[in-house]
Amino acid sequence: MSTNVTVMRVGANEAAACVEALADVLIDCVEGGASVSFMWPLSRDKAIAFWRDVAHGVARGERVLLVAQGEDGEIVGTVQLILAQPENQPHRADVAKMLVHRKARRRGVAQQLMAAVDHAAREAARTVLVLDTVTGGDAERLYQRAGWERVGTVPKYALMPDGTFCATTFYHKQL
Template sequence: MIKQLDEDEAREALDDLCGVLVDCVEGGASVGFMDGFSLAEARLFWEPVIASVGRKETLLYAAVDEEGHVVGTVQVGFASQPNQPHRADLKKMLVHRRARGQGLARLLMEAAEKGAISAGRSLLVLDTATGEPAERIYERLGWLRCGLIPGYALFPDGRLCDTTLFYKRLA
């Protein structure tokens, strides 16, 4: 099940959110963190995200398993510049390795797009590690590739990582 989390629900799910992020980093995902990333560090990442949800600056979606645990997540961050009220950034689309292969990434992306439309956004942008599975997911969901930046970031193990930029116009 995909659910939009409000600030209180996100605080209740904080341990699960941290677990998903740590699992993805341990699995080699280039999502901003390096090997040895801890649950305590994940908490430091999630706390401001949750506060942003409370300020209505971010939409936070969670994939919840049968036991009620968060196993995937994605964020829609609203552009704060006055000349970009139509745009949002898709951020940190993460699925725990034990929950992959069930279509959760697609469901999370669909929920994020619907939420962005409901919030009056007509353009979404994202970046992702070039050559990684998420890149193919975005293409299958109709996102358009608009560029590649070589050596933009690092994988958790320290190897350089190219980044592909995508956008999607929303109906």
């Protein structure tokens, strides 16, 4: 089932203007148990500070920020393409913070975001993409359907928002 969402790349000014809405999505995902670098409870101030840093990274050309907006213009999802890589990896980018608000899940939003991240990577001349995700989570099926190849799993790589350990699985995609 697909929902009517528009996925768009946002520039530095738009990214700064989206900070509050992106904080809402991040807080919802962490509250829902997503292991995305933050612990629960996640304060609004910490979430806003994170997205302000992302907006600065967009302004510096270090990352691409994509957002999914519903018909009402509300941001319901996001993903980032991190372009800032070591000098010997100008062809590579990391995919990070794939987030979809719980109220918009299972409607094709994540698939649209992943297709848009592939497009943004091609535009940036990136041919190798890398990401990691919680082992056994719903996102693994999404990434596999989108053509990502599993590399391996690291036990106890991170913590879930409640403090329990989780394994992380790494994926790559060749464009």
